[in-house]
Amino acid sequence: MQTPTSLLAPLTVGHLSLPHRIVMAPMTRARSSQPGDIPNAMNALHYAQRASAALIVTEASQISPQGKGYSFTPGIYSPEQVAGWRLVSEAVHRAGGRIFLQLWHVGRMSHPDFHDGALPVAPSALPFDGQIWKVDPVTGQGGMVASPTPRALQREEIKAIVEDFRRAARNAMAAGFDGVEIHGANGYLVDQFLRTTSNVRTDEYGGSRQNRLRFLKEVVEAVADEVGAHRTAIRLAPFLTARGMDCPDILPTILDAAAWLQQRDIAYLHLVEADWDDAPVVTEQFRRQLRERFSNPIIVAGNYDKARAQWVLEHGYADLVAFGRPFVANPDFPRRLTEDLPLADFDGATLFGGTEVGYTDYPALPAATAALA
Incomplete structure (x- = not known):
């Protein structure tokens, strides 16, 4: 008989009752379907197959054409995209799942080919070392391409982007989602405003820590005002150093953000931990400092296995653990993890773009016991 662990403990997140702690x-x-970056029935099947997750967080979805930085990624700004995403949310809900x-x-993590030749935008016009995945229109082959030096956003443009976030959150509700997670991590636009290495503005959006946090706060306020704080979450990446993001002030900035986010009483904070081989270790001191400032649910993600997941939960440093790659080839991953069943390997060549192959054709294990619901 399996020994219950804290991974299997139920939890309330925002307005949702989650059956366990394993997040996709x-x-x-x-x-997404082209043209138009529209979610489709194949996407709906992919997510529904993985509905045994305590919570699914979808792939990132651009809030506007300007927000796009990779080929074939879905949007959430057109009526067609909202209808496509509704297929996904309904399929997951039919399978008993919950989905944000x-x-x-993306800010500067983009390419002029996505914007009719115009430069990507950012807080500041700084060169940086970053690449995006782009499909060549002639050959149809995808590959990594360098992003150019962006142009700096004007004040009125920043306000318009905040409203784009608000509108996208409204669209997500119309598409039937349980909530939204703002992508404030991994060197994308919200993250770019937070860091001294990507934000050298001299107006109210740059300079001091308070000013660098202004854009994040305005986005969260707009989204929470639109859909409710209990349906609003954010993902942050304090230990990211790649993509020109190695900021000496980022940890105190993230901690200040966490304290404000707790006051705003958002649904959860999703922490991306560095997952490359020589990445800095997330110290227990930082984990304690974060928990002191944010008592609502914390999700952590970054090369966790079962033992590390149980450790971080048992110490109270996090409330849920998110897994990415294991969910690719293991649609029934929560069951496999908790029952110590073998994990299938994914085909790295099929991660980006393509068909059902390497996407919806990974089988679940035979149901010898009742799977998590």
Whole structure:
């Protein structure tokens, strides 16, 4: 008989009652229908197959055409996209799952080919080392391409982007989602405003920590005002150093953000931990400092296995653990993890773009016992 662990303890997050603590992390898979970056029935099947997750966070979805930075990623700004996403939310709900949509503006992590030749936008016009995945229109082959130096946003443009986030959150509710997660991590626009290495503005959006937090706060306020704080969450990445984001002030900035987010009483804070081989270790001191400032649910993600997941939960540093890659080839991953069943390997060549192959054709294990619901 399996020994129950804290991974299987139920939890309330915002307005949702979750049956356990294993979350499906957002993963870009670049399989929206073209033209129009529209979610489709294949996407709906993919997510429904993984509905045994305590919570699914969708792949990032651009809030506007300007917010796009990768080929074939879905949007949440057109009526057709809202209708496509409704297929996804309804399929997951029919399978007994719960699902948040991730809202995305990539900022400078983009390419002029997505914007009729115009430069991507950012807090500041700084060169940086970053690449995006783009499909060549002639060959149809995808590959990593360098992003150029962006142009700096004007004040009125920043206000318009905040409203784009608000509108996208409204669209997500119309599409039937349980809530939204703002993508404030991984070197995208919200993250770019937070860091001294990507934000050298001299107006109210740059300079001091308070000013660098202004855009994040305005976005969260707009989204929470639109859909409710209990349906609003955010993802942050304090230990990211790649993509020109190695900011010496980021940890105190994230901690200040966490304290404000707790006051705003959002549904959860999703922490991306560095997951590359020589990445800095997330210290227990930082985990304690974060928990002191944010007592609502914390999700952590970043190469966790069962033992590490149980450790971080048992110490109270997090309330849920998100897994990305294991969910690719294991649609029934929560059952496999908790019952110590073998994990299938995914085909890395099929991660971005393509068809059902490497997307919806990974089988679940035979149901020898009742799977998590």
